Amino acid sequence: xxxxxxxxxxxxxxxxxxxxxxxxxxxxxxxxxxxxxxxxxxxxxxxxxxxxxxxxxxxxxxxxxxxxxxxxxxxxxxxxxxxxxxxxxxxxxxxxxxxxxxxxxxxxxxxxxxxxxxxxxxxxxxxxxxxxxxxxxxxxxxxxxxxxxxxxxxxxxxxxxxxxxxxxxxxxxxxxxxxxxxxxxxxxxxxxxxxxxxxxxxxxxxxxxxxxxxxxxxxxxxxxxx
Amino acid sequence: xxxxxxxxxxxxxxxxxxxxxxxxxxxxxxxxxxxxxxxxxxxxxxxxxxxxxxxxxxxxxxxxxxxxxxxxxxxxxxxxxxxxxxxxxxx
Numbered sequence: 106x107x108x109x110x111x112x113x114x115x116x117x118x119x120x121x122x123x124x125x126x127x128x129x130x131x132x133x134x135x136x137x138x139x140x141x142x143x144x145x146x147x148x149x150x151x152x153x154x155x156x157x158x159x160x161x162x163x164x165x166x167x168x169x170x171x172x173x174x175x176x177x178x179x180x181x182x183x184x185x186x187x188x189x190x191x192x193x194x195x196x197x198x199x200x201x202x203x204x205x206x207x208x209x210x211x212x213x214x215x216x217x218x219x220x221x222x223x224x225x226x227x228x229x230x231x232x233x234x235x236x237x238x239x240x241x242x243x244x245x246x247x248x249x250x251x252x253x254x255x256x257x258x259x260x261x262x263x264x265x266x267x268x269x270x271x272x273x274x275x276x277x278x279x280x281x282x283x284x285x286x287x288x289x290x291x292x293x294x295x296x297x298x299x300x301x302x303x304x305x306x307x308x309x310x311x312x313x314x315x316x317x318x319x320x321x322x323x324x325x326x327x328x329x330x331x
Numbered sequence: 332x333x334x335x336x337x338x339x340x341x342x343x344x345x346x347x348x349x350x351x352x353x354x355x356x357x358x359x360x361x362x363x364x365x366x367x368x369x370x371x372x373x374x375x376x377x378x379x380x381x382x383x384x385x386x387x388x389x390x391x392x393x394x395x396x397x398x399x400x401x402x403x404x405x406x407x408x409x410x411x412x413x414x415x416x417x418x419x420x421x422x
Contacts, residue, residue, distance in 0.1 A: 168403060
């Protein structure tokens, strides 16, 4: 069994060209062997005590002194360089160039924006004009339609009035009531009749077709449009 | 010597190369070092971290103060050479 560890260090953004199949391998270091953790400590290593570095005490003190001084000096150096950078950053050539570039870009973008606004405004004007015209047309159409409906309603009303006026003539008035009753009593309507398909009507309950001659059969005046 | 981004590990992505160091001695017994001091100053001003070996070299070059490690290696070399001399003298 081969144990091999690969630590992958994230996909890099490289400025130099690289064969892209090899990109996942970039920055990875492999370890060929690591002892499995379930194996016990080897006998040769069981009682091993790693050797501690035995520096003389004077050396340790000297090293500490040197290192403290060094750290102080490094702090000073860093601070100085930082301040120098801050001081010169605003006035350096690169900074000036960048500022000029940004200004230029800003102007360009503003100009583009203005042009775009004009274009969109023109389109908007057009659209509003069209909508307005459509609205006017719609209103006029609706007025016409309303007038039409009103006219038709008027026509209908007139028709109803005329019909009713005709019917009113057949109404029985209070004064004529008794006369009408007597008339009705004197002329009862007899519903006992039979019809055949040619429209001959045979009145009377017990009338049969053979009772009268064919020439004398009564023809019903059809009130139904055939 | 190169300058990578702060959070990437050793083999990670490099932004700029600030110099070279050849650890092998050449014919004349020299180990050649090149340093771009301007850019190094710029990046230190930006807050770059410096590895110890790098700091040692920069100290020896004069850009930074001398690293304690240089002193330590120096006195250890002196002691070992003194010991050799004593051993030779004794034998």
